[in-house]
Amino acid sequence: MRNQEVAALLSRMALLLEANGESRFKSAAYQKAARVVGGLADDVEGLARAGGLRELPGIGEGIAKNVEEYLATGRVEYLDRLERGVPEGAVALMAVPGIGPKTAFRLARDHGIRSVEVLRKELDSGGLRDALGKGASDRIRAEIETLQAGLGRVLLPEAEALAQDMVSYARSSGCTLEVAGSLRRGRETVGDIDLLSLDGRALEILGGYGNVARTLERGSRKGSYVLHNGLRVDLLVAERGGHGAAMMHFTGSREHNVAMRSLALGKGLRLNEYGLYEGGVRVAGETEEGVFSELGLQYIPPELREGRGEVEAAKDGHIPELVKGKDVRGDLQMHSRWSDGTAEIEAMATAAMEMGYEYVAITDHSFSARLAHGLSEERFKEQWKEVDGLNDRLAPFRVLKGVEAEVGGDGGLDFGREFLDEFDLVGVSMHQGYGQSAEKLTERAVRALSHPSVDYMCHPTNRLIGTRRGHMLDLRRVIAAARDSGVMLEIDAQPNRLDLDDVWSRKAAEEGVGMFIDSDAHSVDQLENVRFGVLTARRAWLEKKHVANTRGLKSLLRMLAR
């Protein structure tokens, strides 16, 4: 799939258009197209071949032609022309927050600054003061420091912990903060923390918080701060009557806000962060529910606010009843000390009982996962005796005999069919073969999924967010294979996996593939990670009926028997 490559191309064109002084709307159109392609589940190349690019929202004749040219030749003539219109290095400078096209252009053309590194050196030695002014020089220098410290996006649990700490700190000063932004939408990674308060004192209070390294700016309604780890925090102060509108504005996403405001305009209304207005009169704004309702929309849960068709769905009454944490009745992937877990099976099972589950599956690795101390047939048979004993004592709670079976280089599994059928539940995983071609990997996956003993596929791409890209599988074929053989796909809820992700999980469910949400816990405390999987499922528009481990034990066993 070349979707990300094409998205990057369109983003670059958007930047260059801006730098060339073209209409900002034209640049925004390219930016929107980049986001559309980047968030596409379908393969953009296949779509282009089928002549379907122009069907995509935000992609018309002009952009489609550029994309087609790029896919066919690897170049875009228009892009080359844009590059020639911009001084060398200007685009690189625009990576620094606070440097837009105008400033970048000026620095590159008039002062010969070609890179962020050179800019930093120049600023360090006191240069460019006359060109930028003192205030801007200082701020840009600070922004470069943050940029070069290199903290990108952080994982959801880390951002959650940082936000909670700020909320507690503010509360100890008698001030309430609420979490908004991508953190509230449950995105897998968070690039900054957005907070909302009804109390103007919050702006000053947060500036005095020990983990704040620097206040970037502070007005009467908004403030921006940088934490010691380099993460940015934005704070918005709302008034009571506009609380819901402010929450909505600050929760985003940007694409969602654009869709909401366009809809309001179409109804002769105006929506901003203070409320929904008809003429000069505020007709809603105190609550989010009120704003949605006044616009004739169903309530849209934060997880769906990504500009992926949710506003249209809300208009038609098609917002689904999303799966909830309490719907999950059991956890079907976890490990014990028998392989690479740290806890006894009993400890995992009793912790799961306390969480209100009816069942778990212990799914230790099969023998060719050597690093994870995978088990042989003999060892599994020993393990089952322990499981049988536990089931006698813990009934009606049930520990299912599972396995995370390694998929071999040719798509075969470690055990024969006869032995595999003795398990209650067989999952397959592809931990090996990073060097293989997409074609080969996909063949392996499809073969494993068509094995008659297999019930589900664990963390299908095997990605690790921020560190490992994951297998370049053709997920459309994997989903089709899962559908054809009645095999489930998993949302692995480890916060650095979340695999399948929201976009592909939605696709899988639309194709009629059943999903599991599992913790993949290797210790007792990791069982709680399931909630991150539930968030991903909600972002994938999944309902209870799409998630097979929301079934009770009997219903689950009936399903597995089929």
Place this chain on the structure above:
DNA sequence: GCCGTTTTCGGCCCGACTGTTTTCAGTCG
């Protein structure tokens, strides 16, 4: 460049913050 329950032309989400700005441009979310 895209798009249409106002429009195939004329709009495009909307407002806050900073600086050296005395009325607004640049940038951002």
